[in-house]
């Protein structure tokens with residue numbers, strides 16, 4: 001059992017890998033390959049020509065994999081590369097024999113910096129076991145904008161301990177849902193709007209290179225958010241449709257999820273001078289108004305930046321979760337001051353996990 005081969009993949013493994021992906025992700029294989037696979041691995045401009053996937057083989061059959069989404073990372077002004085651990089899967093009949101651990105070890109050894117932000121519990125245990133350590137947590141913020149009667153019924157039944165059928169007959173859940181939605185809309189009037197000088201862009205240009213040059217020195221650790229990176233991540237990424245707005249003082253990227261995803265509006269990235277609260281409010285407010293007008297049920301954002309948390313919680317967002325980033329690096333890395341959010345890693349992969 002222990003002599004399964006674990007090694008880095010090459011493009012010659014493509015047919016065997018696609019066969020594996022068909023088995024591993026039967027209900028969403030079409031979102032895993034070929035378009036996403038080519039974008040993520042084969043044509044990733046930051047992967048420098050190698051295929052950042054490690055595979056386990058039983059004979060010539062691929063039975064497990066661990067991939068790296070390679071991105072440019074800037075640490076105290078010095079550029080390096082990070083491999084975010086992605087697409088980690090071992091076929092069910094081969095699990096629990098240490099193959100997942102071997103795949104993660106190989107991926108870890110193949111990247112100067114190996115990181116993860118959003119991961120399953122077993123993956124987190126394996127990563128701890130092979131030496132990744134946690135960084136400060138990244139809070140996730142959620143706000144319901146449209147209260148639907150079925151969820152209100154559920155909450156009322158839980159709080160009052162009355163049977164759902166009884167409450168349903170009174171219709172109080174429907175009334176409560178519309179009152180709650182109306183109250184949310186009333187309170188949303190305090191959210192900054194409109195944002196002056198902000199324009200939608202189909203692609204990012206030199207204006208974001210200028211934002212990057214001006215504001216990136218204020219962050220000890222962050223992905224290089226210049227036009228090259230942003231166009232790869234938020235324009236070229238298959239299956240996902242992002243909305244991108246840029247002003248002379250910052251940018252914001254968001255999207256409305258679509259079936260088979262839940263009806264959520266996601267704020268993926270907002271970038272500005274962290275001391276310029278006015279711009280952050282204007283950009284976040286714009287995303288919230290646009291997504292609400294598109295009919296989302298709830299809004300979600302995540303950010304390691306405290307000022308963003310303060311703005312969002314001031315607008316009735318609740319902190320609903322935290323993600324614990326994990327890292328192993330061959331170079332010194334700061335513990336604090338990372339700029340991390342919902343757009344990092346593959347946290348926003350379509351369809352949402």
Ligand SMILES: CC(C)(COP(=O)(O)OP(=O)(O)OC[C@H]1O[C@@H](n2cnc3c(N)ncnc32)[C@H](O)[C@@H]1OP(=O)(O)O)[C@@H](O)C(=O)NCCC(=O)NCCS
Nearest residue numbers: 088089090094095096097098099100101119120122123125
């Ligand atoms: C996560 C996943 C890839 C792990 O693969 P795996 O080959 O089972 O991994 P390992 O065998 O190395 O470790 C799995 C468990 O078996 C245990 N284990 C490892 N070697 C073992 C051995 N020789 N004998 C018994 N158990 C062993 C590990 O301690 C681990 O236990 P834990 O879950 O309590 O921490 C696999 O479970 C999977 O494909 N899951 C579905 C997809 C998924 O969730 N991916 C992660 C996305 S972030």
